[in-house]
Amino acid sequence: MHKADNSALKIVVLVKYVPDTQFDRHLTANSHTVDRSESILSELDEYAIEAALQLIEARGGAKAGNTVTALTVGPAAAVNAVKKALQLGATDGVHVTDEALAGSDASGTSLVLAAAIRSLGPVDLVLTGMASTDGETSLVPAQLAERLGLAQLTFAASLEVDGGVVTARRDDGQESETVQAQLPALVSVTDQINEPRYPNFKGIIAAKKKKVAELALSDLGLDPGQVGRTGAWTTVLSAEARPPRGQGTIITDEGDAGIKLVDFLASRKLL
């Protein structure tokens, strides 16, 4: 389904509901999973939403038939991540939620995301954040691309779609690369790509009328055993809060702190 023209774009943007990094974050004692009580839309996914909105706005927006579907997989409250995306301008939402999903790893999450995206029919572009701020693995976008048989353009610091071709620039330390693929494709974006907008009053009102489809695993033809803790391909054996770094020595400069700093380095054999 290559798009040789510049007709309407159908975009899916992945949004994850994660514990707010502003607060102390915890792992639950028995299951070693992340405590999600103070959660928000992952701030790194705001860049993906913004990228999607800019792409459709350049093509006449929703009026011209372009769509941005915000998709999340997560517990009941995760729908808030989708709602935030709708307030920002996404056109509709999908929330996959199921008891059996608790404890999923990247393989399980990507399995469910892939099934949910397939259920939407042909899409042109899947946009994701560069990493979730809780899992921090960056595994999901690549695993999803593999499952859907899509070209991946990951860690995009810029993004263009023209004539059915997607072009991105990525910075990888010593090198800057330009990468290109035919649509459909999966793109993960970094925080260098744009400045995410804030929801405005109009957007908040408009969002109330937008549809969010709630799906269970059975709606996607998936078996509970394929996901969650049972279906995971990895397990966490133990978790320990990092001990506060041993009481460090803090000095106030009295004109010789540079020398004292070097004494400290010498005492730790770091010179």
Add this chain to the structure above:
Amino acid sequence: MAGTAKILVFIDSPDGPLHKVQRELLTLAGTLGEPAAAVSSPPDEALLAELAGYGAATVYQPAAQLEDSLVAPNAAFLANVVREAAPAAVLLENSYEGKETAARLGIKLSSGVVTDAIAVAPDLSVTKSVLAGAYTVVAKVTTGTPLITVKANSIEAAAGTGTGMPVVVEVDPGEPGPAARVTERSAKPASGRPDLGEARVVVAGGRGVNGDFGPIEELADALGGAVGASRAATDAGWIDHSAQVGQTGKTVSPQLYISAGISGAIQQKAGMQTAQVIVAVNKDADSPVFEIADFGVVGDLFQVLPQAAGEIRKRKG
């Protein structure tokens, strides 16, 4: 010598001698079993000899050149290598490409992936830190061949007593499927300093340098270290984005991290909290960075850093 199971190390785009991280991966493989290497392009004699030195008895290379595309060709090739070599585990670099190669390989082989390893035990359980360094967890792959991406500086690279050239085995590169082509590459100007991700010493500057990275570079050079930065400094355009340390920049775990004029926001800590020793220089005694510093100086970086650099040069003669 540990068990005799093969531990496969992925060596991506070899271009001359092995990189430091690659030597570390091979060393780690030697502590877990018998190292073997999968190289994404045919190794020359010198590289084979170097691999032999690290105990790699077998080297797998693609039977035809891999496409210059992102990740997918590496994953397709490696999947065939794993089928051929049946290793007990695969070790890869913890770079973007390393993690993503592991990710796609994981789906191809129905194998679990653990990223950001700082240690791997003989039973292949992996130690890593999560939630921006707030927790240390031990994780394990329970399905398939463990695919583990290992952070730089997790182990001291040490060539073993390997003898004899490795056996080179050609492996079908497989079918990568749709992939993004690399249409242009532009190398960034070389700084002459060690690579930020691999360096043993990192000296990083933040908004407090106020546009002048001179004192940061001077101290980095005195210590033979790399230069890092906070996002405030890279966003201001004072230094290239590739120097950014943190959640959306590089994750580094050097032996020594010197933070100067950086407040220590959670996103900055996410990238440096696993450093072995942290030194902070900041004017503000209430800066959160002091909570994680082993040694802190409340003072002006424009005074403290040049003085320290001068003292180091003096002591080193």
